[in-house]
Amino acid sequence: MVIPHDARENSFSFKIPILLVYALIGITLFSALVVGSSLVYSSILSRRLVHYHNALAKNREQKEVIDSFSKETQKVHAVISELVAEDNELRKLLGLKSWKTKVALSSDMDKFSGKSEKISHNLKIADLQLSEREKSLDELKSWVKTVRTRYVSTPSRWPISGRIVSRFGYRVYPWRGFHTGLDISGRYGAPVRATANGVVSFAGWKRGYGRTLMIDHGHGTSTLYAHASGLAVKSGQHIKKGQVICYVGNTGYTTGPHLHYEVRKAGRPVNPVSYLNLNILTASRIWRR
Numbered sequence: 001m002v003i004p005h006d007a008r009e010n011s012f013s014f015k016i017p018i019l020l021v022y023a024l025i026g027i028t029l030f031s032a033l034v035v036g037s038s039l040v041y042s043s044i045l046s047r048r049l050v051h052y053h054n055a056l057a058k059n060r061e062q063k064e065v066i067d068s069f070s071k072e073t074q075k076v077h078a079v080i081s082e083l084v085a086e087d088n089e090l091r092k093l094l095g096l097k098s099w100k101t102k103v104a105l106s107s108d109m110d111k112f113s114g115k116s117e118k119i120s121h122n123l124k125i126a127d128l129q130l131s132e133r134e135k136s137l138d139e140l141k142s143w144v145k146t147v148r149t150r151y152v153s154t155p156s157r158w159p160i161s162g163r164i165v166s167r168f169g170y171r172v173y174p175w176r177g178f179h180t181g182l183d184i185s186g187r188y189g190a191p192v193r194a195t196a197n198g199v200v201s202f203a204g205w206k207r208g209y210g211r212t213l214m215i216d217h218g219h220g221t222s223t224l225y226a227h228a229s230g231l232a233v234k235s236g237q238h239i240k241k242g243q244v245i246c247y248v249g250n251t252g253y254t255t256g257p258h259l260h261y262e263v264r265k266a267g268r269p270v271n272p273v274s275y276l277n278l279n280i281l282t283a284s285r286i287w288r289r
């Protein structure tokens with residue numbers, strides 16, 4: 001029943017069916033339920049969406065990492081190939097056999113399904129190749145050591161700096177006969193240096209040679225320094241290449257101060273000129289004879 005505030009107007013009444021009220025309440029409750037549940041659902045959904053985006057970003061990041069790994073592995077392989085080429089070039093220059101490689105990068109990369117599998121395979125190969133190079137370098141190192149040892153034991157330097165006044169071989173002046181060494185001019189008292197590492201095998205007087213020094217360099221090679229005015233070392237002493245061993249003089253049969261220098265191979269005089277000025281690489285050639 002509706003009663004207006006204005007008394008002049010008539011009041012009126014109408015009937016609302018109870019079913020309609022129930023229906024209205026039902027509809028209201030139902031819509032509230034729908035709105036509420038959709039709100040909850042959308043919040044869950046948006047949270048999931050955030051998760052999904054995060055996962056996507058992480059995935060992209062990992063893919064980038066794998067790609068960069070793959071590129072880096074390729075770079076490593078390029079460097080190794082260069083190293084192998086340089087190594088073989090060096091061996092060729094030194095007259096050594098090139099190192100036969102046992103592991104090579106597989107050309108059949110298709111058998112690997114995943115990129116990361118390929119990377120780990122390539123890294124394994126790189127590891128093997130590097131250990132091969134290490135062995136090759138060890139061989140080169142021991143070769144250099146041998147060459148160095150041979151060089152310091154080869155009478156390859158000049159005992160004094162001077163002019164060769166008499167060569168090795170037959171001569172008529174100042175005495176007719178076979179000259180067993182080189183005569184090198186030098187001022188009286190000038191220091192004479194050992195032409196190679198060795199041990200003094202003789203230090204004393206030799207008829208004709210005067211005051212004489214002999215050094216045993218091992219491997220059947222020895223040197224002799226004659227006409228010295230004085231000796232700087234004793235018999236049995238270990239000598240380094242370049243060490244001062246005696247002084248230029250004119251003892252024995254001489255026409256003036258000079259150094260008579262001999263190189264002996266298995267006790268027999270050889271031409272010292274073939275030993276002079278040998279460098280660290282050419283000195284090894286003498287040893288192959």
Ligand SMILES: [Zn+2]
Binds near residue numbers: 181259260
């Ligand atoms: Zn001489």
